Amino acid sequence: MEEQWQCDEFCVHNHVLDRLQKTPLPEEKIQQTAELFKVLGDNTRIKVLYYLLQDELCVCDLTVLVGSTQSAVSHQLRVLRNLRIVQGRKEGKQVFYSICNENVRQLLREILAI
Amino acid sequence: MEEQWQCDEFCVHNHVLDRLQKTPLPEEKIQQTAELFKVLGDNTRIKVLYYLLQDELCVCDLTVLVGSTQSAVSHQLRVLRNLRIVQGRKEGKQVFYSICNENVRQLLREILAI
DNA sequence: CCAATATTTAAGAAAATGTCAAGATAAATT
DNA sequence: AATTTATCTTGACATTTTCTTAAATATTGG
Numbered sequence: 001m002e003e004q005w006q007c008d009e010f011c012v013h014n015h016v017l018d019r020l021q022k023t024p025l026p027e028e029k030i031q032q033t034a035e036l037f038k039v040l041g042d043n044t045r046i047k048v049l050y051y052l053l054q055d056e057l058c059v060c061d062l063t064v065l066v067g068s069t070q071s072a073v074s075h076q077l078r079v080l081r082n083l084r085i086v087q088g089r090k091e092g093k094q095v096f097y098s099i100c101n102e103n104v105r106q107l108l109r110e111i112l113a114i
Numbered sequence: 115m116e117e118q119w120q121c122d123e124f125c126v127h128n129h130v131l132d133r134l135q136k137t138p139l140p141e142e143k144i145q146q147t148a149e150l151f152k153v154l155g156d157n158t159r160i161k162v163l164y165y166l167l168q169d170e171l172c173v174c175d176l177t178v179l180v181g182s183t184q185s186a187v188s189h190q191l192r193v194l195r196n197l198r199i200v201q202g203r204k205e206g207k208q209v210f211y212s213i214c215n216e217n218v219r220q221l222l223r224e225i226l227a228i
Numbered sequence: 229c230c231a232a233t234a235t236t237t238a239a240g241a242a243a244a245t246g247t248c249a250a251g252a253t254a255a256a257t258t
Numbered sequence: 259a260a261t262t263t264a265t266c267t268t269g270a271c272a273t274t275t276t277c278t279t280a281a282a283t284a285t286t287g288g
Binding site for chain 1: 127130131134135139143144145147148149150151153154155156157159160161164165168169172174175178179208224226
Binding site for chain 1: 234235236
């Protein structure tokens with residue numbers, strides 16, 4: 001028999017599966033959660049958020065702080081903006097960024113033990 | 115002037131930078147944090163962890179629950195094992211997995227609002 | 229209009245994911 | 259005890275995704 005692999009009834013613990021399958025995580029929730037973590041799973045973005053945790057900062061300052069290029073930082077800021085983790089405030093020629101998601105702020109505080 | 119781009123003294127807010135640069139996040143901590151989030155930033159692994167949050171499960175059960183192949187699940191379990199988020203317990207032909215990192219367990223509980 | 233700052237686009241490099249096939253181990257069968 | 263079967267792991271490959279860099283394109287202020 002060359003059918004697609006699958007556990008047979010001797011392996012699977014049906015009573016457990018039956019129970020767990022009654023409360024699956026909604027696909028949307030899975031997607032949402034994974035995406036949040038994905039965005040937080042990057043060295044540059046962690047650095048950016050670490051500094052924003054302490055102050056509202058312009059792209060220029062962030063560029064110096066994370067030791068990257070302006071373009072790269074701007075790129076990461078857009079990613080964070082898309083997930084509504086940070087927001088920008090325009091002042092003159094500059095844009096000041098800050099964390100606008102309190103859950104993420106709290107999460108980072110705990111993880112980074114600040 | 116065609117040198118590498120860099121903010122000049124009119125853009126950068128030196129007093130802020132000076133202060134923030136005194137307490138940089140250690141590279142190791144950044145790496146560690148980003149890696150944890152990176153591992154959590156994947157649909158399959160979120161599903162696996164969601165189910166492990168509720169029960170110790172064998173690879174076979176997990177395969178059915180996440181609706182993937184045994185091989186793919188095993189690969190992901192290794193990733194989670196490498197970061198000491200889950201651990202395997204051998205029992206006969208089967209391996210039962212469970213979450214062995216209480217911080218991650220707590221984090222997921224909060225994020226998934228369980 | 230010019231200079232400074234910020235964003236977007238495009239392209240190339242690096243990394244992760246799933247699939248398939250092979251290997252390993254423990255139990256069951258002969 | 260040798261063979262087969264069930265469960266799980268591993269390695270190699272192809273595909274896709276993600277990150278970075280560089281260049282082009284706004285936008286703003288003077």
